[in-house]
Amino acid sequence: MTTQSPPQHKLSSDFIWGFATASFQIEGSTDVGGRGKSIWDDYARIPGKTMDGRNGDVATDSYNRWAEDIDLLVSYGVKSYRFSLSWSRIIPLGGRDDPVSEEGIKFYSDFIDALVAKGITPFVTLYHWDLPQALHDRYLGWLNKEEIVQDYVRYSRVCFERFGDRVKHWLTMNEPWCISILGYGRGVFAPGRSSDRMRSTEGDSTTEPWIAGHSVILSHAYAVKAYREEFKETQGGQIGITLNGDWAIPYDDSPENIEAAQNALDAAIGWFADPIYLGHYPAYMKQMLGDRLPTFTEEELTIVKASSDFYGMNTYTTNLCKAGGEDEFQGKTEYTFTRPDGTQLGPQAHCAWLQDYPQGFRDLLNYLYNVQNGFAVKDENTMSLEDALQDEPRVQYYRGVTQSLIDAVTKDGVDVRAYFAWSLLDNFEWADGYVTRFGVTYVDYDTQKRYPKDSAKFVSKWFKEHVAEDEIAPKVAEVAPK
Ligand code: GBH
Numbered sequence: 001m002t003t004q005s006p007p008q009h010k011l012s013s014d015f016i017w018g019f020a021t022a023s024f025q026i027e028g029s030t031d032v033g034g035r036g037k038s039i040w041d042d043y044a045r046i047p048g049k050t051m052d053g054r055n056g057d058v059a060t061d062s063y064n065r066w067a068e069d070i071d072l073l074v075s076y077g078v079k080s081y082r083f084s085l086s087w088s089r090i091i092p093l094g095g096r097d098d099p100v101s102e103e104g105i106k107f108y109s110d111f112i113d114a115l116v117a118k119g120i121t122p123f124v125t126l127y128h129w130d131l132p133q134a135l136h137d138r139y140l141g142w143l144n145k146e147e148i149v150q151d152y153v154r155y156s157r158v159c160f161e162r163f164g165d166r167v168k169h170w171l172t173m174n175e176p177w178c179i180s181i182l183g184y185g186r187g188v189f190a191p192g193r194s195s196d197r198m199r200s201t202e203g204d205s206t207t208e209p210w211i212a213g214h215s216v217i218l219s220h221a222y223a224v225k226a227y228r229e230e231f232k233e234t235q236g237g238q239i240g241i242t243l244n245g246d247w248a249i250p251y252d253d254s255p256e257n258i259e260a261a262q263n264a265l266d267a268a269i270g271w272f273a274d275p276i277y278l279g280h281y282p283a284y285m286k287q288m289l290g291d292r293l294p295t296f297t298e299e300e301l302t303i304v305k306a307s308s309d310f311y312g313m314n315t316y317t318t319n320l321c322k323a324g325g326e327d328e329f330q331g332k333t334e335y336t337f338t339r340p341d342g343t344q345l346g347p348q349a350h351c352a353w354l355q356d357y358p359q360g361f362r363d364l365l366n367y368l369y370n371v372q373n374g375f376a377v378k379d380e381n382t383m384s385l386e387d388a389l390q391d392e393p394r395v396q397y398y399r400g401v402t403q404s405l406i407d408a409v410t411k412d413g414v415d416v417r418a419y420f421a422w423s424l425l426d427n428f429e430w431a432d433g434y435v436t437r438f439g440v441t442y443v444d445y446d447t448q449k450r451y452p453k454d455s456a457k458f459v460s461k462w463f464k465e466h467v468a469e470d471e472i473a474p475k476v477a478e479v480a481p482k
Pocket of ligand 1: 178182188
């Protein structure tokens with residue numbers, strides 16, 4: 001019997017797809033199982049920090065309902081699930097000399113076992129923003145390079161030791177730009193430090209974001225070094241990082257706006273991608289920040305360079321870029337969705353920063369690969385359940401994204417290995433509280449009942465149709481004559 005190679009328009013049979021979540025956004029049960037506090041626990045309780053004044057104490061109750069979440073994943077037919085571990089569940093006080101919580105280990109270990117038993121590949125993020133509060137109290141967390149690198153590497157090592165027999169796909173950090181800029185620059189995410197004294201009593205937005213970012217890069221790189229030296233040979237997994245950034249297009253043809261689009265990419269993506277993949281910070285970052293940009297020693301650079309086995313990218317939208325302004329967090333570039341002729345780039349999401357523009361996804365993919373993204377439907381929080389489940393704008397978003405994905409792979413030859421849609425569930429959307437919903441599954445926060453939306457059906461059907469069957473064991477139906 002001969003096996004047929006998959007049709008040109010399909011993704012290869014080893015293409016990984018699924019949905020993503022993060023520990024603090026779904027688990028709840030923040031004071032259960034010996035968990036220590038994270039920086040989001042109390043931060044979300046401060047009046048004004050979340051849109052609806054609500055916090056992550058319950059979230060989607062996935063600490064108790066994880067078996068139900070796995071049933072959902074099975075019903076969607078996913079190959080993989082991307083989720084994050086809560087550092088303070090595993091090491092309640094976070095530090096390298098602090099005790100490991102066996103209860104925390106058991107929670108994730110049981111969860112991983114259950115995923116694997118269902119044939120779902122765990123894709124594990126070590127850090128998705130929930131720093132142990134004790135590390136912030138002791139030494140200001142990411143602002144203290146010497147301390148945090150050692151504590152992060154020890155935490156990572158515990159995870160490799162305890163879960164690495166079953167977990168073969170590791171992400172060190174989720175979105176260093178968000179950790180640094182939103183936590184230590186704009187001050188809209190925990191720990192909420194900023195020079196803006198309306199927002200925060202502490203912080204210096206002219207230096208701290210880049211100090212924090214530098215610590216994140218080094219922590220990532222030393223954890224990867226530990227994995228490669230101590231675990232990779234026996235466990236055989238892959239490890240990398242997930243950056244975030246949206247595609248940037250010049251507002252018009254003027255040379256300064258063409259340059260602005262490149263500056264925006266350098267300030268959002270190049271800041272982390274260039275050291276990790278090329279071994280240096282982007283020239284524009286040095287030009288913009290001068291000696292406010294920390295420097296790597298020669299030894300550090302050898303560890304940072306090539307410290308990711310793949311390129312992980314979270315991307316949601318595209319910005320039109322105009323030169324000007326003083327916003328260093330965007331590379332002194334102004335973003336807009338309104339074209340010179342007054343039209344909009346695409347349909348508007350619930351959040352101001354997000355419009356649907358699938359061509360930008362394809363263009364970005366032509367640079368990068370291994371991707372996650374998602375869409376928040378406008379006013380989904382206030383509509384009826386019935387209406388929310390018919391989430392046509394999200395379906396349209398994923399229709400565009402999947403078309404761009406397959407075009408990038410089959411027409412442009414981009415080597416994309418995996419795709420995760422954000423998110424499996426509506427969940428605690430950080431500063432937005434529960435107002436903004438990104439899930440393909442609707443969560444009724446009164447009952448915690450889960451309801452698949454049309455977008456879940458769309459995504460799962462699309463990947464089932466567009467990922468080739470395993471060539472080694474083709475299904476009978478495919479080889480039998482009709
Ligand atoms: C993802 O980040 C997060 O990883 C995930 O936890 C979250 O639920 C999901 O987005 C949906 O938001 O206007 O200056 O505040 C996506 C990247 C970058 C998107 C920051 C929102 C807001 C910039 N995010 N951006 S600002």
